[in-house]
Amino acid sequence: MPLAPLPNPARVDPADRAGWPVVLVSMPFMDIDWPSIQLGLLGEILRGHGFPVRTLHANLDFAARIGADYYRQLAGRQARLIAEWLFSVEAFGPEAPDPDGRLLDDFATELADLGDDSRDWRARLLETRRVEVPAYLDRLAADPVWDGVKVAGFTSTFQQNAASFALARRLKRDRPELITVFGGANFDGEMGPEWVRAVESVDLAVVGEADTAFPRLLDRLVAGVPPTGEPGVACRLDGEVVTTPPAPPLRQLDDLPAPDYAEYFERAGRLGLLPRTGPGAVPIPFESSRGCWWGEKHHCTFCGLNGSTMMFRAKSPQRMADEFVTQARRYHSFRFHGVDNIVDMGYLKDLFPVLAAEGVTYQIFYEVKANLTRAQVRTLAQAGITQIQPGIESLSSRVLRLMRKGSRAAQNINLLRWAAYYGVEVGWNLLYGFPGETEQDYAQQAAVLPHLVHLQPPTGAGRVWIERFSPLFGQSPSRTPEATYRYVYPDTVDLGKAAYFFEYDLPGALPPDAYTALVKETAAWSDAWSAARRPTLTYWSSPGLVQIYDGRHPGAEGTYTFEGPLADLYAACSDRPITAAAVHDRLGGSLTPAQIREALDEFAGRGLMVLDESLALSLALPAGPPR
């Protein structure tokens, strides 16, 4: 496999690699409902080089031990490092900063909903920390899977560090000759070298993409060549950490193998963690691209994608079509989960129409850019893209400009409209807290929200997080690591280098009550959406006649009838946001500009349209089956 374009200083006879068994492990709190793409992909890459590799979804064993629902609660709690804290004592022993559990008192209001109702939440968490975690680690470290293994590779993203350090500590204690290599998003940039410096159980780290760096590092180990100087590797040398910058990221993603998830299905099945309906309900992770074509030009201010990994690269449409077919057959699943940051717009022309034409019945999740047209949403829907995450983030064009999102509020709402129309589920949030925003920005958004209850609501509204590598991180004056890091990691860890989440301290912050109405209306929207009778706003149209049924608010239902140019005006603003001047042209001058302005205001006043600076957009969805 042509994955090593750099000259390799370690001349290794491929047969020697057979004597270097590797185990790749994914620890809690990686999601348990689908396999790890990191393990699946790296495992296949190393096998391609001739290394004997086993993957180990050890997160599943922990979930089986403590209960899957409780595990999911902990894995989903990213705002505070409670999941990391559970493994902290086992990771750092006497150096762990909070052996007695002060965290549970200091953040009680945020944690009290955790647990499985069997007993007091504190008692449950303490039992997990003091009894279940050590028992789990003991059993895992004693597993025969480690016999004869030369290298343990840990992939760590979000709250996987402490559990990984804890297992590495036990493995190094029991098998001192074993080499531990860490990688993943938690080891990007200066974080990787700092973990190597501060955590004894970390022998080596791969910093950045591992597809090429990891097998090359293993070759050095096989050949007995020191790892110093290997691009993308951090190691200790005479008490110092030596880090060599990563090589340029991989360009030809078609060269990567399809990930192998067999071990996940075998283990999850054995542990009773597969859905009752069988493996067909497990989403298969896939990676059709890396980086972000938008962020290459305009890095959204809150986005923690690293500069070096921002470069956009995509697999060819043919390769992706083949990969879907291969993986569906292998794992008997029709569900796919794209880990891409943003969909390759070329697929809308070259891949999705093919999936639609072939009549495959996949259910695919993709992250997309929000300013998709109606025709593009239809193409996604026809290709089986049933869930999208479009990064809507705000319904204020001014705030969207502040975050450099590259979309307008009216475009965001239009996406929600056509997604609802074509039956595509949308995952999105409202973010606030951007330097330069005003109270008026939020008063205006809060006023629009009640008109949108016939569209999919956000999962919530919250203050933006400050993530390492984001432009906002650069604007943060103090860069104080998120408060709970200090309950997990010893003082010897320089969190300024190792942390990923930071406290919000941006200048010019609005008072919290500036967002109260927005948060309240967001909750009301969710309630309305989940009511027994889902809100609706539907229009029927014929040239010169529009009827709009407004069933958004119980008790205030009714029908609007518009005829002549007003009807045509409403229909003209339905496909996409449009300016008053364009409306004038479309109507052939049947209304004066002043009448158009007046009509748009009247429609907006009744919540039948939104006006977004120069743009107008009808809110109702066409009646009848999607076309």
Place this chain on the structure above:
Amino acid sequence: MTMSDTTKRTTGRRSTVVLLGGLAAGAVLGAALGVTTGDAPRDASVQEQFRSAFTPGAAQTESLPINRIVVTEP
């Protein structure tokens, strides 16, 4: 499907394109079929049409998918 998609779906044979009320041409909607604009006089003020546009009442849910609205008086 939009009207312009319809025109693209020809198979090499020149097809007759029917303009429904001028939709495809972007002309004044309604004019091509010579439809009148019903009871609303063309010179009625915009506000006036809005004032009389709303009929309160919940629709029968089952009537929604079909091409007619059934309005029940409150």
